[in-house]
């Protein structure tokens with residue numbers, strides 16, 4: 001006979017941390033909540049692994065990035081869970097689930113029962129072994145999903161530096177790009193290999209990718225595109241020494257970092273819960289459509305994306321945080337909350353660069369801004385509406401404007417004009433009326449009334465100068481603050 005809880009959160013990652021925070025805010029009773037995690041540490045902000053943990057100078061290690069520092073809230077260490085009456089069961093894998101009986105079976109043999117289950121099991125990395133690559137389990141072949149992986153990668157980077165070795169990154173997505181930047185920061189020459197014709201192919205257009213590839217290239221990062229690794233060669237100790245490409249080329253290597261995608265951890269629930277798009281199909285409350293005592297959040301949830309009238313599964317940290325909070329609100333209010341209404345949002349930071357993306361990248365891509373000044377962006381226009389927005393090097397106010405534009409989906413009549421207006425288009429959508437009026441000149445007439453005229457061009461220039469100044473100050477302020485954010 002095991003323990004019983006009102007709510008069990010299965011998984012101890014980012015979504016679990018934000019779920020716990022929301023439960024406490026909404027006044028869950030001591031002893032009602034249990035979190036079971038295979039990891040041996042309290043929930044943390046996973047993006048910090050590639051953005052802080054791997055740095056050679058000023059690295060951020062735990063406990064610096066436990067949830068919920070990513071949104072500027074309090075950092076919750078193990079003691080916080082204890083103080084709030086939450087049973088945090090760490091280092092424990094759940095090996096079986098029975099959603100009819102409402103029980104979970106841990107690898108240690110304990111049966112834990114629940115009234116409500118929140119599945120927050122995230123995803124696991126795809127491994128090269130799954131594609132039949134031999135030697136892929138060598139100690140100098142690294143992945144990055146959890147803090148153990150990150151610690152191993154840090155050790156391997158140190159070993160690689162010691163022999164003045166080289167690294168190959170396999171995969172051109174954001175994990176590959178962020179790891180390549182980290183390797184470069186660790187003074188390790190790096191070559192990236194990926195099958196697509198440019199990096200970040202799921203999001204970037206060739207033009208956007210060209211900026212980042214040029215930037216990386218100037219740092220000395222080498223790209224081998226449109227190619228894949230075929231096999232490894234190993235020495236007598238099992239260390240991978242050569243990456244052999246499909247076209248027969250061989251790259252001598254001391255360290256391999258693999259970022260080829262992830263697979264949602266839903267296996268425990270296959271055949272028990274409705275599935276869609278590789279995840280657990282939930283409704284607008286994040287509640288399983290096939291079992292109302294089960295909720296799913298974060299990477300495993302296939303949920304109705306209200307603004308697109310579609311079911312999606314997203315692997316983004318912002319969604320993990322918000323979907324977790326939404327599920328908790330639904331549980332605590334007996335589902336009297338509205339439906340989850342999410343705006344897709346994703347970001348990355350590499351070297352001194354930083355970008356954000358909102359909405360979806362479908363339709364025609366309209367570029368704006370100045371690559372040379374590292375300040376540029378793109379809008380996606382689909383069926384006459386702006387549906388997606390991307391910006392590199394923006395200020396807090398500009399990113400907020402992009403988010404609102406992607407949410408509002410304004411009509412775009414002239415894409416050439418949109419390219420010319422660029423950020424101005426998004427800012428104008430969101431600017432309240434008074435600032436526009438303040439750019440007009442007011443003139444007193446003989447009868448004492450005021451009327452407004454268009455400003456002279458010098459006034460526009462001064463106004464624009466002030467706006468640039470404000471944007472610059474915001475940017476500097478944001479850069480100062482972002483160090484604490486993940």
Ligand SMILES: Cc1cc2nc3c(=O)[nH]c(=O)nc-3n(C[C@H](O)[C@H](O)[C@H](O)COP(=O)(O)OP(=O)(O)OC[C@H]3O[C@@H](n4cnc5c(N)ncnc54)[C@H](O)[C@@H]3O)c2cc1C
Nearest residue numbers: 011013014015038046047094121122298299315316317320
């Ligand atoms: C290195 C890295 C950088 C990232 N950077 C960004 C970024 O810049 N922007 C962005 O939007 N997103 C980023 N992400 C993605 C983001 O971190 C994830 O979308 C988010 O962590 C998902 O949260 P989650 O709680 O659903 O899953 P996770 O955070 O993965 O947590 C899942 C938890 O469940 C546990 N678990 C799984 N199965 C079991 C089981 N059977 N028993 C017990 N415990 C189990 C796991 O051990 C883990 O603790 C990044 C991810 C990584 C790995």
